Amino acid sequence: MGSLWSILQILGFAAVFTFATAGPIEGRVKRKSFLKQVDNSTWVIGNGIWNVTQGRQYATKLWYKNKDLVDEAVGHYVSYNGAASDLNWTSAAIVDEGSDYINVRFTAREGDFHWVIYDDLAGAYQYFVNHALPVLGEFRTLWRLDNETFPNGRTNERDGPLPPLSEYRAATNVQDETWQKADGTFLTKYDWSAFLREVDFYGVYGNEVGSWYFNPGKDYYNGNHLKQELMIHRESRTGDAVQLNMIHGTHFQALSQDAFADGKTWGPWLWYLNDGSKEDAARRAKEEERAWPYKWFNNVAYQSRGSIWGKLVLSDGRPAAGAAVFLGDNNSDKTTLDQGKDYYYTTYADEDGTFNIGNVRSGTYGLYAWSNGGKLADVATSVIQNDVTISKGKYTDLKTITWKVTDRKSRIFQLGDFDRQTTGFRGSTPPYGHGRIATCPSNLTYTIGISKPSDWCFGQSSLGTNSIVFPVSSIPESAASAKLIVSLAGFSSGSSADILLNGQKLGNITTGSLSTSQDTYRGATRAGEWYLLEFLVKKEVLKTGENRVEFTVTRSTQWRGWLWDSILLEWV
Secondary structure, rough: OHHHHHHHHHHHHHHHHHHHOOOOOOOOOOOOOOOEEEEEOOOEEEOOOOOEOOOOOOEEEEEEEEOOOOOOOOOOEEEOOOOOEOOOOOOEEEEEEEEOEEEEEEOOOOEEEEEEEEEOOOEEEEEEEEEOOOEEEEEEEEEEEEOOOEEEOOOOOOEEEEOHHHHHHHOOOEEEOOEEEOOOEEEHHHHEEEEHHOOOOOOEEEOOOEEEOOOOOOOOOOOOOEEEEOOOEEOOOOOEEEEEEEEOOOOOOOOOEEEOOOOEEEEEEEEEEOOOOOHHHHHHHHHHHOOOOOOOOHHHHHOEEEEEEEEEEEEEEOOOOOEEEEEEEOOOOOOOOOOOOOOOEEEOOOOOOOOEEEEEEOOEEEEEEEEEOOOHHOOOOOOOEEEEEEEEOEEEEEEEEEEEEOHHHHHEEEEOOOOOOOOOOOOOOOOOOOHHHOOOOOOOOOOOOOOHHHHHEEEOOEEEEEEEEEEOOOOOOOOEEEEEEEEEEEEEEOOOOEEOOOOOEEEEEOOOOOOOOOHHHEEEEEOOOOOEEEEEHHHHOOEEEEEEEEEEEEEEEEOOOOEEEEEEEEEE
């Protein structure tokens, strides 16, 4: 076998293809999909279109269109907690097969990684079944591919050339995978991030070939609507084109450490090769969405699904138009962004507050809802309803859910819409830009009734004061006090601020009261980990005429600070 393998390595694709099609499975000479074992730690899988050599950790020698798409790069692998733990495959076997496909299982101590290979498919469906993963934050599969073959990257947020390796070598490293060029601009892999549940398809491509991921359904991802992840990038040390599949990630979160049940399954998703055409990839992405959940996937829990319907109505009688709706963990003490041990579903209510979610895995969930701006821009409260049961083939009707809100007449002022994002503020778009928070003014004054939201910067970090000047026409006798609500769309520790109203300190924004998320210093400008802070204001602190709220930064760390969502003062 050793001498045969040497010949295969020399002859490349043609030799492997001849060897594979000669008899991929005994008695099935027409089968093009195949698994061939070379030795106790090397296997070759593929079909008549592509094939790859899988070693103990890395899959290399990806042959497609008579070319090795990995070349000097690392190849394909599965790992958790960053690059700390790459899975080691101890065996491989065909565990299922049909007239035109095979399901190849690679086994590691932590679980099983599957390649479902169809005879006529340029690529493969992939999924992972947990057996012994530790408590973790990051779990991923990925390709690291030849840098010359794949010079470009595409997500729904960004499309164009990946920075060449030469740019990194001429720049100065200033933090984790972030480099400053001589002209003062930055190179950072985090520019190639995206909101996971908004992604249609993504990958790396060139003039002759493209490598793409399609993740329809997305119910195995952790987090809510605002879950962001790194998708692709240029590896700064070697130049590899990196195509990430962060199936459980933490790149823009405070914490998402989860323990998984034996049998927890991520996927299936489709890894797909073509001639580099984004139009073809877009077409295929739509096909995969229509086909989800996949009927061919022979898994009882995966196929056991039901649906849910409900209507959200605010306590003041308004329909909860456009509300963000999340089906997640039951009776959880985690934020919806940080939930990640099971399966998760997101949608938005329509104009009359009605929401529907189909193809939900059977189980018991918690239902969560919050404002996504628009007609709910003034709604600071949210909804939680636990013990929501989904059964196979059943339609769960939650009927009408009343959402308690405060009287809008009690509002003194509001700056920004409640939507857990920096919507409308200066610098909030596009959603990624390293160092942009440092361009926000150190001192800024916003006058209610005169200034507009775009005058307020999306974040705060530098030493100085952001002030809101607002009028009070009269002090209502019925009010016992007032309440200042500060909604943050993100917070990275290292900077702190005192909050004052007419010179009286109400509290602060600081690491002492908030856990840090990895958002502002990784260039997030739209959202990160959401926090809602409330401060009681004594009635006598307010006065008729002009009043002032101040956020004075007392400690500043470069690129670390907070993202603004909304600031509201109301009588209570």
